[in-house]
């Protein structure tokens with residue numbers, strides 16, 4: 001089978017997912033807005049979302065992301081790519097199908113490195129969609145795009161570690177169902193740079209944890225919330241260290257590969273929807289005696305959007321194919337490349353779609369303004385563009401390392 005063929009089971013899920021989007025997800029968007037407005041609380045869990053979750057589960061459109069067959073359908077990255085793209089078309093679909101970040105990454109970490117107790121207490125309810133989780137790595141005090149800087153202190157005291165420090169941007173920590181944090185911190189400041197950090201499973205209601213605030217994103221309070229969290233003498237049993245002391249860096253590498261490409265797949269879905277909205281709007285509005293779509297510059301934007309989407313989709317599929325065939329580590333250049341390309345290109349398309357909508361484009365009557373805000377954060381979340389470009393450039397330069405000047 002080539003990279004371009006969809007397997008039979010992926011084709012089946014694709015058809016079912018498209019049907020679910022039309023019959024349930026898109027019609028739910030207005031209901032969601034209404035329920036959120038009525039609640040007046042940005043972190044409210046609206047009943048419509050729970051209804052969508054039940055319906056997705058009933059249809060078997062649940063945990064499609066999970067690569068391990070004992071916990072989900074066990075799709076490959078290549079099979080999951082078109083499905084994540086479809087879910088990316090609406091901000092409701094990922095959580096409705098239990099395929100939303102950061103829970104997916106946390107579920108993978110607990111599957112790979114969690115104890116039986118972690119699996120029972122957290123992984124199973126996460127897979128059932130009854131609880132949520134957050135990943136707390138980034139810190140306000142240090143440049144966290146270099147994970148070796150992470151400094152929340154984790155000091156061993158008998159059978160426990162004592163945690164002190166400050167995290168921020170812990171997405172999902174304000175979700176009313178959030179029960180658990182995966183926290184990265186420093187257990188050994190004397191060890192080699194990539195062995196200083198560890199990751200621990202910490203209940204969000206552990207004594208000493210204070211969620212200080214939800215950080216706004218371009219003025220939006222996202223429903224799941226991006227929390228600033230204080231850790232004041234939080235005691236964590238040694239058994240809750242994931243994989244072992246000093247393994248934090250290795251786990252974060254394992255966690256971020258799939259998470260990054262999932263974001264890219266969903267970004268393509270957003271770009272497709274923006275192009276669709278752009279074409280509809282440009283065809284239906286008349287200025288100076290002709291449809292907006294009749295102007296050459298608008299057609300140029302539409303054509304460029306189609307070309308760009310096809311390019312990023314192919315690069316995403318290539319990265320997914322390599323992850324499946326040679327592994328996440330070997331695919332790191334392609335993962336880094338698509339992590340830069342997909343959000344930037346999707347942003348350009350959404351921006352042009354906003355322009356074609358005129359004032360309506362920046363309101364919440366269309367999903368474009370929210371999509372723009374979300375995509376803009378993707379140029380930072382899971383590593384800023386510059387750090388991924390650094391990965392690619394180092395890889396390219398390695399080939400020339402041993403060449404002498406003038407050779």
Ligand SMILES: Cc1cc2nc3c(=O)[nH]c(=O)nc-3n(C[C@H](O)[C@H](O)[C@H](O)COP(=O)(O)OP(=O)(O)OC[C@H]3O[C@@H](n4cnc5c(N)ncnc54)[C@H](O)[C@@H]3O)c2cc1C
Pocket residue numbers: 102134135136137138139142143144145146168169170171172217226377380381382383384386387390
């Ligand atoms: C909406 C949102 C959600 C997030 N969710 C989470 C989450 O759930 N959990 C979590 O732990 N974190 C989360 N983050 C944090 C995110 O991962 C960090 O913001 C990111 O890794 C950058 O770290 P920093 O903010 O400390 O920036 P810094 O490390 O201070 O970097 C600042 C800037 O410096 C530049 N830079 C850095 N290195 C280089 C280089 N080598 N060359 C050139 N320029 C460079 C880049 O432009 C970078 O943006 C989230 C962020 C956002 C915006």
